[in-house]
Amino acid sequence: MRQEEGETIDQFISRLQRQAQNCEFTDTDEQIRDQVIDKCKSSLLRHKLLEKGKSLTLKVVQDTARALEVVDVQLKTMEGEFKREVNQVHEGQRSQKKPGRVKKKCYCCGKEGQFARDRECPARSANCNKCHLTGHFAVVCKTKKHTK
Template sequence: MAEQSIRGPSEMNFDEPAKNWPMWKQKFEIFLTAANKNGEGEPLKIALFLHHIEERGIEIFNALGLPEEQRTLAIVMTRFENYCIQRRNTVMETFKFGSITQKQDQSFVEFETEVRNQAKFCEFTCSAEGCNQSYIDRMIKDKIILGLENKKLRSKLLESSQDTLEQIIEKCKIAELSETNKKILNTEEDVIKVEAIKSFTVNKTKQPYVNRQRNTQTCERCGMTSSLQHDKFCPAVVEGRTCRICHKPGHFAVMCRKKYSGRRSNSSNYVQAVGGEEREQTGAAVKSTQSVDQQRAADQQRGIHSVNINRQYYDDADV
């Protein structure tokens, strides 16, 4: 593999050397292996180290004052590690660890990784003489429980104080997966409800429009063209006509909804009833038209009479 195709680590950030050094060191070791440089001489490997760590690292290397015979890559990296660790503020790192909480929309795996990475810089080991036992797992478990965003899950885990770190992590993953599946199902149900409401609304709005259009064409009582003016003078209502089929008032036989026994086309009674009523209906229609004309004439006469009265009033006033 060509050396030019393998990229080494970028410049190390020395603002937080204790936190950044472990990751940068690991990246450089991976680079040496991938570029097949582990078998090269020490001067070349040190040169590669200084080339990638760049300006601030070169200044620290010069300040170390290593003799030529001690300049191996292992010694140089050990000196850099001591330099970085000495600048670790354990109290501040522990404060940062305690401040970690699961952010909104942050997955549990991301939250767990953040807690574990920060715990590495807190030196959670027993300080008693001869002990040096680590209690990092307990601190990670406590931080995960107390830092969870899901309050319901947090309360449930607090009741399981005897669970191990692995058991707590497993419960958190199961709960997160359950919540994700629940959101997916709720979303699908909402889509189905919305589509159902849209379909119902369209059908509901279309049907009355058809009915209204149908009702404005023909009067259901007399069969004449329906209008607002006609409704006031419908002959079947105004004259109190009675249907000759069902004998109920308010409509003509031709508009009767009751099914007549036998076929209407062959029924002499039906023909007689409808025929006689058609003649009456024609006369009623004429009367209805006359009633409308009479009403208009009366309205005009009242207007003329009102004008004459007002004119007479002003004439008397002039006298």
């Protein structure tokens, strides 16, 4: 018997225990333990169980598998929340691009829809005619005029 898709370890062990009633095992728990190790869906669970060595009992198998199943559910929940957050960010970015919204301008060149760190910014290597510093145009210069 193999663990079926979507079947918890407890459900799998219950099926094995029902089937074991038809067999003449000397140690049913040991046989079920071995079957779980060999036929479970999760290679991570198999790895964790084999690490335990000779101290591995059916109860330890169940406890380890349950803990791993809980962690798996938590991870899927967290990943789902992360995907929702990412989608919300993307939705927010799309809504900012709707007509009628004010688009931000680059503070180096003044061009709409571009940012100062963009490699295509024409002001990256330009000198300001107002303050004579490199990296922005006079039209966006924030230095105050010096009066004599």
